[in-house]
Amino acid sequence: MTEMIQEVRVRFAPSPTGNLHIGGARTAIYNWAFARRNGGKFILRIEDTDPERSTSENTAQIIRSLKWLGLDWDEGPEVGGEYGPYLQTERFATYGAALEDLKAKDAVYPCFCTPEELAERREAAMEAKTYSGYDRRCRDISFEEAAARIKAGEPHTWRLKIPLDRGDVTFNDLVFGATSFPITQLDDFILVRSDGSPTYNYVVCLDDALMKISHVIRGDDHLSNTPKQILVYEALGMPTPRFAHLSMILGPDGKRLSKRHGATSVEAYKDEGYFADALLNYLALLGWSLDGSTTLFDAQVLTDNFSLDRVSKNPAVFDEKKLEWINASRIKEMGAPAFVDALVPHLCDYGLIRGGSTVYDNELGLVDGKLADTASIKADVEANRAWYEAIYPLVAERARTIAEAIPMTSYLFSGDTVFYDETSVSKCLKAEGAAVILKNAEEALSGLQQSWSTSSIEEELRKLPEQLGVKPKVIFQAVRVALCGNVVSPPLFESIELLGWENTEARLKKAIEIAN
Numbered sequence: 001m002t003e004m005i006q007e008v009r010v011r012f013a014p015s016p017t018g019n020l021h022i023g024g025a026r027t028a029i030y031n032w033a034f035a036r037r038n039g040g041k042f043i044l045r046i047e048d049t050d051p052e053r054s055t056s057e058n059t060a061q062i063i064r065s066l067k068w069l070g071l072d073w074d075e076g077p078e079v080g081g082e083y084g085p086y087l088q089t090e091r092f093a094t095y096g097a098a099l100e101d102l103k104a105k106d107a108v109y110p111c112f113c114t115p116e117e118l119a120e121r122r123e124a125a126m127e128a129k130t131y132s133g134y135d136r137r138c139r140d141i142s143f144e145e146a147a148a149r150i151k152a153g154e155p156h157t158w159r160l161k162i163p164l165d166r167g168d169v170t171f172n173d174l175v176f177g178a179t180s181f182p183i184t185q186l187d188d189f190i191l192v193r194s195d196g197s198p199t200y201n202y203v204v205c206l207d208d209a210l211m212k213i214s215h216v217i218r219g220d221d222h223l224s225n226t227p228k229q230i231l232v233y234e235a236l237g238m239p240t241p242r243f244a245h246l247s248m249i250l251g252p253d254g255k256r257l258s259k260r261h262g263a264t265s266v267e268a269y270k271d272e273g274y275f276a277d278a279l280l281n282y283l284a285l286l287g288w289s290l291d292g293s294t295t296l297f298d299a300q301v302l303t304d305n306f307s308l309d310r311v312s313k314n315p316a317v318f319d320e321k322k323l324e325w326i327n328a329s330r331i332k333e334m335g336a337p338a339f340v341d342a343l344v345p346h347l348c349d350y351g352l353i354r355g356g357s358t359v360y361d362n363e364l365g366l367v368d369g370k371l372a373d374t375a376s377i378k379a380d381v382e383a384n385r386a387w388y389e390a391i392y393p394l395v396a397e398r399a400r401t402i403a404e405a406i407p408m409t410s411y412l413f414s415g416d417t418v419f420y421d422e423t424s425v426s427k428c429l430k431a432e433g434a435a436v437i438l439k440n441a442e443e444a445l446s447g448l449q450q451s452w453s454t455s456s457i458e459e460e461l462r463k464l465p466e467q468l469g470v471k472p473k474v475i476f477q478a479v480r481v482a483l484c485g486n487v488v489s490p491p492l493f494e495s496i497e498l499l500g501w502e503n504t505e506a507r508l509k510k511a512i513e514i515a516n
């Protein structure tokens, strides 16, 4: 167990240039868990300084995803806090004031090189294999000359005056350990662009310092920014936080996880029917382990136990199968009432209702029937919960996501019709003797109308193999295809109970026609 760290303040600082993706969500989870474990504060700061790529829709989407995952922040958008504003676009005055301070300290200088000049010199230096960043041409311009050129309106950026005699920049990364960058590799990078907008490496330090961030926990794509940022803290005369960089997440092909590997946004997983706590559980394991063997845990266990010393510096590999497995275990243990609650939005998406007539094919293309409206579906679920809850045992052991339960059970909502899988039909309904089997099944079940239950249905149908001298498998597959449309549907007797006698009878009659 790690010792409690005093005054923990950590932040998740997404740029709203896209959706909250898997990597960002993991960073958020680790920050949150670290704050909760140490009795600290978790802060959300939106880094929206890139006007071209930042949108308020993305911000809203990120906030939605964080909330859905169950991450709550102590300071940030919507909740406010002592160190706001928490949107960088609302902090420009602070950045301007700090620049004045840096100028007064002679820690920055104006650079008048145009982008074209810079590109030209960079190319030449690259060719000569001597390029090591900006050549510091403007660093030695006298104060008077610089002031005159600024006054004359000459476009300029502001660069950090790297202390060349400082020595290497070294820090102890809480994941990667001792890390060092030679000062000679760091150029006088830009803090403020010629249009007056501040750069990431500048504002991130100022904000982290002013928000009293104690630990910066973020992706290792920022590792090479860290020495620059340390120099900014030093120039500002503000305390440097501790750093913990998280190794990247790779796809199964060993390349950095990206869209090419399929769904990467948190919302896509939500839409596919994953549970927030399953995704949280899985993402927590992408680089951290509870004890090296436990796979399933909830948010409480995570926040009670999270520590950076159990975060691995090796890249984690995103394993969709493991996520599915974790999600499937949630379904197995959730119980029928929670299952129905989770199923309702998916029923609404497909307009499925008990006693409905909506026929979908195996790929969930609409074949026939009318979609029920959301209000009717919700009302019916309330009025007939037992029927909907009885679906749970049919899929509890089979569905990896709630969304998967829909194609598995859509035959329960298609009234007197069912969508037939052709291979199953030719194998089981067009087979020798199928019509006789189905007629007998119909007769056996017709006597049960007053005592319609899974057990009475099973009892009657189990008599057929002996009666007909046909193997049970052949009989049950024929009945299954007749009623459910395919050979791979969930448990048969339970399905028949849910279909009710009338739909069962109608479907058997149709199948008998096909079989003849």
Ligand code: GLU
Residues within 6 Å of the ligand: 013, 014, 015, 047, 204, 217, 218, 219, 222
């Ligand atoms: N806005 C940065 C990003 O999304 C955050 C960097 C940081 O955490 O310092 O990559």
